[in-house]
Amino acid sequence: xxxxxxxxxxxxxxxxxxxxxxxxxxxxxxxxxxxxxxxxxxxxxxxxxxxxxxxxxxxxxxxxxxxxxxxxxxxxxxxxxxxxxxxxxxxxxxxxxxxxxxxxxxxxxxxxxxxxxxxxxxxxxxxxxxxxxxxxxxxxxxxxxxxxxxxxxxxxxxxxxxxxxxxxxxxxxxxxxxxxxxxxxxxxxxxxxxxxxxxxxxxxxxxxxxxxxxxxxxxxxxxxxxxxxxxxxxxxxxxxxxxxxxxxxxxxxxxxxxxxxxxxxxxxxxxxxxxxxxxxxxxxxxxxxxxxxxxxxxxxxxxxxxxxxxxxxxxxxxxxxxxxxxxxxxxxxxxxxxxxxxxxxxxxxxxxxxxxxxxxxxxxxxxxxxxxxxxxxxxxxxxxxxxxxxxxxxxxxxxxxxxxxxxxxxxxxxxxxxxxxxxxxxxxxxxxxxxxxxxxxxxxxxxxxxxxxxxxxx
Amino acid sequence: xxxxxxxxxxxxxxxxxxxxxxxxxxxxxxxxxxxxxxxxxxxxxxxxxxxxxxxxxxxxxxxxxxxxxxxxxxxxxxxxxxxxxxxxxxxxxxxxxxxxxxxxxxxxxxxxxxxxxxxxxxxxxxxxxxxxxxxxxxxxxxxxxxxxxxxxxxxxxxxxxxxxxxxxxxxxxxxxxxxxxxxxxxxxxxxxxxxxxxxxxxxxxxxxxxxxxxxxxxxxxxxxxxxxxxxxxxxx
Numbered sequence: 001x002x003x004x005x006x007x008x009x010x011x012x013x014x015x016x017x018x019x020x021x022x023x024x025x026x027x028x029x030x031x032x033x034x035x036x037x038x039x040x041x042x043x044x045x046x047x048x049x050x051x052x053x054x055x056x057x058x059x060x061x062x063x064x065x066x067x068x069x070x071x072x073x074x075x076x077x078x079x080x081x082x083x084x085x086x087x088x089x090x091x092x093x094x095x096x097x098x099x100x101x102x103x104x105x106x107x108x109x110x111x112x113x114x115x116x117x118x119x120x121x122x123x124x125x126x127x128x129x130x131x132x133x134x135x136x137x138x139x140x141x142x143x144x145x146x147x148x149x150x151x152x153x154x155x156x157x158x159x160x161x162x163x164x165x166x167x168x169x170x171x172x173x174x175x176x177x178x179x180x181x182x183x184x185x186x187x188x189x190x191x192x193x194x195x196x197x198x199x200x201x202x203x204x205x206x207x208x209x210x211x212x213x214x215x216x217x218x219x220x221x222x223x224x225x226x227x228x229x230x231x232x233x234x235x236x237x238x239x240x241x242x243x244x245x246x247x248x249x250x251x252x253x254x255x256x257x258x259x260x261x262x263x264x265x266x267x268x269x270x271x272x273x274x275x276x277x278x279x280x281x282x283x284x285x286x287x288x289x290x291x292x293x294x295x296x297x298x299x300x301x302x303x304x305x306x307x308x309x310x311x312x313x314x315x316x317x318x319x320x321x322x323x324x325x326x327x328x329x330x331x332x333x334x335x336x337x338x339x340x341x342x343x344x345x346x347x348x349x350x351x352x353x354x355x356x357x358x359x360x361x362x363x364x365x366x367x368x369x370x371x372x373x374x375x376x377x378x379x380x381x382x383x384x385x386x387x388x389x390x391x392x393x394x395x396x397x398x399x400x401x402x403x404x405x406x407x408x409x410x411x412x413x414x415x416x417x418x419x420x421x422x423x424x425x426x427x428x429x430x431x432x433x434x435x436x437x438x439x440x441x442x443x444x445x446x447x448x449x450x451x452x453x454x455x456x457x458x
Numbered sequence: 459x460x461x462x463x464x465x466x467x468x469x470x471x472x473x474x475x476x477x478x479x480x481x482x483x484x485x486x487x488x489x490x491x492x493x494x495x496x497x498x499x500x501x502x503x504x505x506x507x508x509x510x511x512x513x514x515x516x517x518x519x520x521x522x523x524x525x526x527x528x529x530x531x532x533x534x535x536x537x538x539x540x541x542x543x544x545x546x547x548x549x550x551x552x553x554x555x556x557x558x559x560x561x562x563x564x565x566x567x568x569x570x571x572x573x574x575x576x577x578x579x580x581x582x583x584x585x586x587x588x589x590x591x592x593x594x595x596x597x598x599x600x601x602x603x604x605x606x607x608x609x610x611x612x613x614x615x616x617x618x619x620x621x622x623x624x625x626x627x628x629x630x631x632x633x634x635x636x637x638x639x640x641x642x643x644x645x646x647x648x649x650x651x652x653x654x655x656x657x658x659x660x661x662x663x664x665x666x667x668x669x670x671x672x673x674x675x676x677x678x679x680x681x682x683x684x685x686x687x688x689x690x691x692x693x694x
Contacts, residue, residue: 238541242513245540246469249561253475256565262482274471326470 026220033212041205048197052190059186232404232419239406240418243285247278285418291350292403292420292427302344302431306456309341309381313374316352327360329368336375340456343432351428351436352383354421355449359387361417362447376455380434384450391440391447400438401426429453461506461576462486466496466522467538468514472561476509476538476568483569493517497525505533507575512539512550520553527554532604532617534575538563544653551657556618557644558654574644581642582621592627594675594688597666599623608665615665618643622658626676626686635683659684 254271257263313335324331359370371386392400399405404419429436429451440447463480467473468491477487488503490496494516500508508526512519523535534557537550542560550558557571582601590602599606601624604615615623621643626634636655644654659678663670674690 242540245561246472249540249563250469250471250475252562253472253479253565257475257479260479260565263478264482267478271475274474278471 023220026216026223030213030216033216034209037205037209037212041201044201044205045198048194048201051197052194055190229404232402232406235406236404236419240285240289243418244282247281247285251275251278288418288420288424291424302347304342304344304432306340306342307345309339309343309383309453310335310337310374312343312345312348313352313372313383316349317356317372319349320353320356324356324360324368324370327363327368328366329360329363329370331356331370331372334371334373334375339374339376339381341381341453342456343453344428347428348432351425351451352385354425355385355451358421358449359385359389361389363387363389377452379455379457380452381455382450382452384448386446386448388446391443391445392438393443394440397438397440401436425449425451460484460486462488462503463572464488464490464496464499464503464505464508466490466493466508466514466519467511468492469511479565479569480572483572485572491515493519493522496522500526500531500533501529506579507572508533508535509538509572510535510555512537512541512546520549523550523553523555527614527616530614534579534617536571536575538568547653548657551654551661554616556616571644578621578643579617582617582624586628587624592623592688594666595690597675599627606665609668610665613665619658619662619665622655622662626684627688630686630688633679633682633685638683655684 254275258268258271314333317331317333321331356370356372360368363369367388369388372384373386374381374383376382401422403423405423406417406419426436432453434451434453437450437452438447439450463485465473465476465480465487467476467489470491473489473491477489480487488499488505490499492515496508496510496514497517510519510523514522517525519537519539523537526533526535535555536557536559537555538559538561539546539550540561547558557575559568559571587601590600592599592601597607597609599615599620601620604617604620606613606615606623622639625639625642629638639655659676660670663673663676666675667673672692674692675687677685677687677691679685
């Protein structure tokens with residue numbers, strides 16, 4: 001690689017730097033957010049599993065309590081019964097009857113709520129009478145200190161347990177933990193809750209993740225656009241400076257030539273019209289820059305009047321002929337007569353001139369062929385300017401109408417211009433409620449610009 | 459015999475003005491309006507100087523200059539362009555330009571620079587060193603053939619680079635100021651740009667210093683200028 005190329009690349013790299021920096025920040029942010037979110041989802045799923053396990057643990061604990069309490073109640077009942085009646089016969093089966101009654105029909109038989117210590121918190125339903133019905137006078141012994149605990153409903157989990165069975169007779173314990181089963185519908189509910197939680201967090205998480213990615217993309221795009229515009233404005237300043245300097249250079253050169261007095265007086269007479277030419281060129285340039293700023297502020301009012309577009313277009317083209325000649329160009333016209341359109345004569349003239357000017361600028365130096373066509377298409381007048389020039393790559397066709405946009409790279413550009421011409425064309429045409437389009441078969445194959453204006457009906 | 463100048467300028471008015479003035483000074487001129495025809499004209503004609511614009515249709519001025527240098531053309535090239543950033547100047551010199559003048563320019567200055575370029579060519583023809591080949595370390599510069607052996611082997615030098623090396627060799631082991639170099643090699647008495655000399659020294663260091671950050675032949679003397687030590691001196 002030659003040193004000059006390397007230097008150029010370094011410079012291009014430097015110009016690209018701010019946007020690259022922003023890009024890296026965004027990638028880091030997005031990765032961070034997505035990572036956080038993924039972690040959160042995993043955490044939530046894990047929490048769901050743990051909660052399910054926790055509930056199961058509590059239930060199992062309750063079962064253990066329950067079994068324990070029932071056994072204790074049985075024992076104390078047996079003890080009391082033997083004290084008062086001196087016999088155990090038939091009593092456990094009565095207790096079983098009592099439990100069966102409660103469990104089979106809690107709403108009717110009644111229920112009670114106890115805490116883990118076995119203290120009665122609430123008695124409900126017909127529990128007292130159920131107990132009395134089963135145990136008769138013996139039941140009085142229990143009325144003051146409460147009934148056997150946790151037989152129906154536990155406080156913490158609010159679950160009902162079905163007591164599967166009792167060991168009859170004197171076998172202890174009367175109730176084992178395996179006899180108290182977690183009801184299948186409770187298991188199903190726990191499973192369902194856990195699954196719902198997972199589905200909720202996965203879908204919520206993905207939604208937020210998409211939202212973050214979309215937001216990041218939007219911000220990145222905005223940044224890139226503003227960076228792009230900044231670069232284009234810099235390029236514009238560079239380009240417009242160049243455009244201003246050219247006529248200035250020429251005028252200065254001529255003035256100094258005249259001042260030095262070294263040049264043949266016969267020839268020096270030719271210099272004045274050329275200087276006037278340069279003045280005009282400067283004037284046009286100032287006008288363009290000014291127009292662009294006016295259109296940009298949206299406070300530009302067109303002076304619309306119905307006119308014969310055919311005649312106007314011929315006028316515009318006539319005034320361009322000298323320029324076309326100077327560029328060795330060949331301008332062919334195919335103009336349909338009598339098209340009536342509402343236009344602002346000066347503004348539309350500026351747009352047509354800009355298109356012809358562009359066609360000349362971007363055509364081969366040897367033989368420039370331009371073709372201007374005006375014809376009626378449905379209710380619109382279509383004016384197209386075709387050239388055999390460099391054409392426009394497909395990717396840039398939408399962008400060339402943007403302000404300051406110029407095809408290619410400023411540092412290696414060989415065609416002069418400010419990037420305002422086509423922007424003005426579009427602004428002017430749209431102010432006429434028309435459209436401007438470009439088509440090109442690609443680089444090196446020419447391009448066709450078409451202005452479409454609504455015709456005056458009738 | 460009058461000197462022949464090729465004007466490469468796509469702006470008709472500027473080209474006309476340049477032609478008019480240079481002819482009034484007694485030079486012979488030809489005008490090319492784009493890069494490709496500039497190269498074609500240069501191949502045919504025997505020019506003593508090229509005034510080269512940068513933004514040109516077809517092939518830009520930098521590319522034209524590179525092409526000429528690649529084809530071993532040693533004709534002095536004066537860039538005349540509206541691009542006035544420091545980067546643009548450096549690029550101009552790296553492409554092989556000898557001088558760089560920005561638009562709008564002062565006519566008097568342009569004519570003086572053109573005259574100076576020709577005057578320097580006369581100085582370059584004289585021989586104080588008594589040899590056409592300057593040798594230092596493993597390297598050499600041949601002032602007649604414009605060839606040199608540098609860090610990357612044999613290379614072609616531009617006339618301006620040869621002139622600077624010749625001037626430095628004539629003042630070997632002495633401190634020379636940037637103004638002295640400008641005066642001898644460019645011959646200005648107006649608007650000297652010291653950075654121009656610096657740009658050339660940077661390029662010469664790339665050619666002759668294995669490590670251009672730690673030069674042993676082409677030293678910068680802070681606040682004063684440069685010193686050429688053919689024997690090679692390490693210096694911190």
